[in-house]
Amino acid sequence: MxxxxxxxxxxxxxxxxxxxxxxxxxxxxxxxxxxxxxxxxxxxxxxxxxxxxxxxxxxxxxxxxxxxxxxxxxxxxxxxxxxxxxxxxxxxxxxxxxxxxxxxxxxxxxxxxxxxxxxxxxxxxxxxxxxxxxxxxxxxxxxxxxxxxxxxxxxxxxxxxxxxxxxxxxxxxxxxxxxxxxATNTEPMESESLAVGGYGVLKDVSSWRVFSPVIDLDKCTGCKSCWLYCPETAIKWTEENKPEIEWHKCKGCGICVTECPVKAIEFKRVEVRR
Ligand code: SF4
Ligand code: SF4
Missing domain, CATH: 3.40.920.10 (Pyruvate-ferredoxin oxidoreductase, PFOR, domain III)
Incomplete structure (x- = not known):
């Protein structure tokens, strides 16, 4: 492969x-x-x-x-x-x-x-x-x-x-x-981290959010649908087998909210930018 x-x-x-x-x-x-x-x-x-x-x-x-x-x-x-x-x-x-x-x-x-x-x-x-x-x-x-x-x-x-x-x-x-x-340089150079999606490659997209996805971890079954469907790879996986949102990558599209099969993610209006 x-x-x-x-x-x-x-x-x-x-x-x-x-x-x-x-x-x-x-x-x-x-x-x-x-x-x-x-x-x-x-x-x-x-x-x-x-x-x-x-x-x-x-x-x-x-x-x-x-x-x-x-x-x-x-x-x-x-x-x-x-x-x-x-x-x-x-x-x-x-x-x-x-x-x-x-x-x-x-x-x-x-x-x-x-x-x-x-x-x-x-x-x-x-x-x-x-x-x-x-x-x-x-x-x-x-x-x-x-x-x-x-x-x-x-x-x-x-x-x-x-x-x-x-x-x-x-x-x-x-x-x-x-x-x-x-490569001439055997070691990686200093650089910002890469988020391999859309605007997330080089920019903080958190200011795009009007609504933020809030995850109820008690309801979450760990199915990974949100992680799979998030277009900005903004959802990472914790050692406790739960999703965690990387806020600088999240643009507030709401796809994770729609895709969560147990409605564990709620969209809330952003009052303060993270
Ligand atoms: S709202 Fe959900 S699916 Fe959309 S970027 Fe944020 S974490 Fe990803
Ligand atoms: S889609 Fe919902 S149930 Fe599945 S991992 Fe994400 S928050 Fe948890």
Whole structure:
């Protein structure tokens, strides 16, 4: 099983990248799964998606917490140590940056490949939509899906001229991707923690809340539905097998309130910001 996490911003096509990757892998004969994860959909907002690829049927449905590969579509996010959070030892970071991999300051027992996907997208698509412009690099440094399979997936999603422009982007990206090198810094750099959802990647979203979810732990059966459905990964799990809300990540969407099967979560008006 190969777990992949994709970081980007709204407007860069991260969700489409996850779909194209999963579809291309399917054309290669693999089993695949794409999991988009939205915060509020807004251009420029950080977003995260996940992909699983395997030779056997993929039965897991949760987020990929310890990816083998992290793909970063945004050049600013590509400078963040947090992009490597959770990456398995020896895991691979594929970054959209004009830097060579040995110049990247992200550290740890990780491998790095880079491609200037923004320049490629501007040249081929005339817009900074970097999703396809990084998939060619993925194919080259990972070894799959085949470039032809990505092309087929693109033409299915974007028949006609748009598809052809995106195919030009993946081909250029395939040619221009760097080699894979071990990270120059052996230790992780100082960095803020990563919350892999929507706006939560780099920002405190607590000021978005008008209502706050309040959990009655006496009623809670520990079923984990709230943890599973929370779009901001704002619910962590305690040693007592109970949910606990990380307030800086909670945007007050109320999904946990709806999903709790025993009505153990109540929505209360926020009077004081936490
Ligand atoms: S309201 Fe619930 S589901 Fe929504 S972000 Fe907060 S904890 Fe997560
Ligand atoms: S969904 Fe409700 S019962 Fe299940 S863990 Fe969350 S609070 Fe507890």
């Amino acid at each position: 190969i777990g992949i996490r994709i970081h980007g911003r709204g407007g860069q096509g991260g969700v489409t990248a996850s779909r194209l990757l999963a579809t291309a892998a399917y054309y290669d004969g693999m089993y695949s799964q794409a999991i988009p994860m939205y915060g509020t959909e807004r251009r420029g907002a950080p977003l995260t998606c996940f992909v699983r690829l395997d030779d056997v049927r993929v039965r897991e449905r949760e987020l990929v917490h310890e990816p083998d590969i992290v793909l970063v579509l945004d050049p600013l996010l590509s400078t963040r140590q947090t992009m490597a959070d959770g990456l398995k030892p020896g895991g691979l970071l594929i970054l959209n940056t004009s830097l060579k991999p040995e110049e990247v300051q992200i550290g740890g027992d990780i491998r790095i490949a880079t491609v200037d996907a923004t320049s490629i997208a501007l040249e081929t698509l005339k817009r900074p939509i970097t999703n396809t412009a990084i998939l060619g690099a993925f194919s080259k440094v990972v070894g799959y899906p085949k470039l032809e399979s990505i092309e087929k997936a693109i033409m299915k999603q974007f028949p006609g001229r748009i598809g052809e422009m995106n195919i030009a982007a993946i081909k250029m990206s395939y040619e221009k991707a760097s080699e894979v090198v071990q």
